[in-house]
Amino acid sequence: MRIVVTNCNTTRSMTEEIVRGARDAASTGTTVTGLTPAWGVESAEGWLDSHLSAAAVLDALRAYDASGEPYDAVVMAGFGEHGREGARELLDVPVVDITEAAAHLACLLGRRYGVVTTLDRARGQIEDSLHAAGVARNCAAVVGTGLGVLDLGDEERTVRAFLAAGARARDAGAEVLVLGCAGMTGLQRAVGEKLGMPVVDGVGAAVRLAESLVGLGLTTSRVGGYAKPLPKGRTWGTGCGRPPSE
Incomplete structure (x- = not known):
């Protein structure tokens, strides 16, 4: 099983710390990849930071998804930050917010x-x-x-x-x-x-819940609020988050 854990800020050292915690919590056989937004805020502390972070995280997830790298679930590692609903619309795998x-x-x-x-x-x-x-x-x-x-x-x-x-x-x-x-x-x-x-x-909890959803063959409902985004023109940034160095 492959889980992508997305930091909500651009501080790579924090991504690495989060990934260590996620790997400690993960079951044997689960691989964890950390994703750091290429732009946004160095720490999310307030409404402005949170909304900027949400856009940057969605951009990073969109780019990662388009890269063709296989993955089974996403953990969003920002406590109280915005973006989880958009990520659930965007992605076809379970998205678990910490x-x-x-x-x-x-x-x-x-x-x-x-x-x-x-x-x-x-x-x-x-x-x-x-x-x-x-x-x-x-x-x-x-x-x-x-x-x-x-x-x-x-x-x-x-x-x-x-x-x-x-x-x-x-x-x-x-x-x-x-x-x-x-x-x-x-x-x-x-x-x-x-x-x-x-x-x-929350990181460990989200990793274990993501594993459970994947193991049970469950993902986000497309009935109602989390239906796929309507087809229309959207202008995105060009940044893609990168995994931390091993």
């Missing part, structure tokens, strides 16, 4: 979950994404750590900030926590035991 995947798995582990994310400004996008996915009712809180996406490389500082934010989410009624940024992939191992709660990594 926000939606993490929330669905969290709902299987507790009655209410909390999302711990980066900056508070991301909360609105995440809440909207959860509402669109139909899982917002079970969300007790979306809590920011005060760290920017590009600050997450400092593991000690990130763990400290996550533990503080996770405690606030727990106090708000969360029984399960979700990592609210693809750049947090792998952090669940460092914080889950300290908080005494299950912590769901």
